[in-house]
Amino acid sequence: MDVCWSCVIVLGIAVYVFTQLLRFVFGDADLTLLWAEKFGSTPESKLRGKVVWITGASSGIGEELAYQFSALGARLVLSARRENELERIDVLINNGGRTQRSLFIDTDVDVYEALMELNYLGTISVTKQVLPHMMRRGSGIIATVSSVVGFVGAPLATGYSASKHAVQGFFKCLRTELTDYPNITISTICPGPVISSIVHNAFTEQLEKPVSTSSDQTHKMSTERCVHLILVGLANHVKEMWIAQQPFLLFCYLWQYVPTLAWYFTNILGKKRVQNFKAGLDADSGYFSKPKNKNT
């Protein structure tokens, strides 16, 4: 039997392209970021030796950023108010922040003020300290850890989501004011659920009231993987990064391109989330694992 080699080659290429596409679509980050990971610059080649200021580096994503940057030989600034320290900063990571676990109807306005103060105004004020020095030098990276709820909606996080939407809007506009500075990168990072202390530290209905339920983290992305993708994005000057496992990543695409469908699914899952919350269970239990009670 004659073998049609050109058909075999074309078929092989088609299978390869198809599997790569599947990997992209079902991967754990948006296409631009996955492309950068596969074909772009490595963090080692672009970020080694940089002076990096990370806010909120004591736990979770910030702590892991500190480890991975220092493994690259970066010099870390853990706090900076002195003018000469600000002048040295090559990369600012606005990472510090807190989330929320409460229904709007039960939540004090103080909680909304605190969320905006920390997640939005805090971010702007640190950025305002650093940007003039980067503009004088003509280069630098300002990256801000937003969230997928910076552009989608979900119950129990009205104030948190609003603060992250504000962050996204702010940086989208700031980027357009810096077109004369092509070597200054403004990057917003939108993670889905990532293992950290974020739910434990969340705001609730009242300012000082702690979260009473434990949070199941088994369905979340590892902190190491999330931070690795952040570094890849920074090394390749990616402006907006979506970093999330499935099905969260799929939700991001739905919200961006098919919002009517996104509303449909969000309402179904959101209803369950509110029911869990009202029953005193981990809000996300029932999607990924057996329901957890208050004390497990």
Ligand SMILES: NC(=O)c1ccc[n+]([C@@H]2O[C@H](COP(=O)([O-])OP(=O)(O)OC[C@H]3O[C@@H](n4cnc5c(N)ncnc54)[C@H](O)[C@@H]3O)[C@@H](O)[C@H]2O)c1
């Ligand atoms: N973990 C996730 O699932 C997730 C998802 C999307 C976005 N994020 C964002 O990632 C960032 C880091 O959160 P994380 O998940 O590592 O949580 P985390 O609670 O482990 O870490 C938060 C960090 O912010 C600091 N911080 C909190 N309040 C502060 C304050 N008033 N002043 C200064 N620093 C303060 C904490 O000390 C800590 O270092 C946050 O901006 C959060 O909104 C996290």
